[in-house]
Amino acid sequence: MSRTTTQNTLPRRLSGMLAVLFWIVVWQLASMAVASEFILAGPLDALRALARLVPTAAFWGQIAFSFLRIAAGTAVAYALAIALAAAAHRWALVRTLAAPALSAIKSTPVACVVVVLLIWFGSRNVSAIAVFLMALPGIYFPVLKGLDELDPQMEELFCLYRADARTRLLAHVVPGVMPYLVAASATVLPMSWKAGVAAELIGVPDGSIGERIYQAKLLLETADLFAWTIVVVLVAWVFERAVLSALNACWPAAGRWAALHQNGRTAATPTGATIVARQLRAGHAGTAACRAVDFEVAPGEILCLMGSSGAGKTTMLSTITGLLSPVSGNLSIPDETRFAAVFQETRLVDDLTPEENVRLFAPRERNARAMLAELLPQDALGSPVRELSGGQRRRVELVRALAADADVVLLDEPFTGLDGKTHQEALAFVTRHLDGRPLIISTHDKQDALALGGKILAIS
């Protein structure tokens, strides 16, 4: 933690504690003014009641009874809501069927549900089921939104590099959905305790916190009532902090784990792909972006696409990778060809380090760290890429493309943002690590084509 952050946090914590103290004093003064423990017990009365309750085994048994049911209801709701959201994201029919049912559950008052649940299931586990029903839509809708909002450019990246399902899930889906899940949890977790204790208050299961609060109400033990309320607030707070901390910790850790466990990925034999285009016209939605071109790129050859801004270089590269369909003409590429690419805009997993980003798609034989060290300073290698400069991020992408297990390398203006020296180093890096694979590169700089010794294809 930086010194500025610590300096800001301490006064904030202190002022928060003083605010709590202020309201406790107001509560104490109000109870002294009312002067009746039955009507308004003060904080000291509640503390005395708490001191009486805490040493008893029954107190801990009641907390355990309620905690187990509320935690179980919440956990099952999370698991089912996430699975259902994944299915709804994948299949429109599931989304259509789930929407009205979950919207109805969301708007039904807990008290009405609990009465029906008591008739069906009895009182013992009523809190678990009530919590489950409350948390299910609370998690389902935000997770579905997170899945719908996954960055399509990153989807393309994982698809192009042929990432397996596990890598895509841990390095792309989890970091994309987690902010939605964490934000939803900050509301759902405290609510689950409110719903659970409310259900126990109605069902009054033996040995629960709800039963104790109900008895305190019947016997007008206001101090006990407040003591139990304090206990519920504290346990709910600890529960919320524990779950949120676990979620926040597993968020970047998931991608890191995926990067470090690519042991199964070994370098495949290059297919020796030759790319042949005849009268190929690239474009978007059937509209050509450039004139028809002919070219042939064999293993070890380099083709430099050159043209003014908007001429269609990026569109041509996307057509070669198969992300876009040709508007007309022929493009011949062997079926199993594996591509690696630097896209025009940066596409990195922001929470991962440069090495982890490279290792996501590299075979285990490749020494990602050594390759990165050829282009980046040592102190940049340990930070998440979100903390790197634009030029450093560009170099990480370049290393990732050259380190990946690919037959063809495509680079779309890969030297953008690099100063003269790093530009030259990057050019030399490409030549050194191309390993006889065909390279197609888009650039505005004729010197790049000369330095790489590539053929030039004018795009217009």
Ligand SMILES: Nc1ncnc2c1ncn2[C@@H]1O[C@H](COP(=O)(O)OP(=O)(O)OP(=O)(O)O)[C@@H](O)[C@H]1O
């Ligand atoms: N998603 C898209 N949908 C429709 N048209 C697009 C899309 N992306 C780009 N275009 C159009 O296709 C044409 C070619 O764009 P492209 O990005 O391929 O050019 P470029 O040569 O790579 O340009 P630059 O050097 O500026 O990167 C432009 O007229 C652009 O407006």
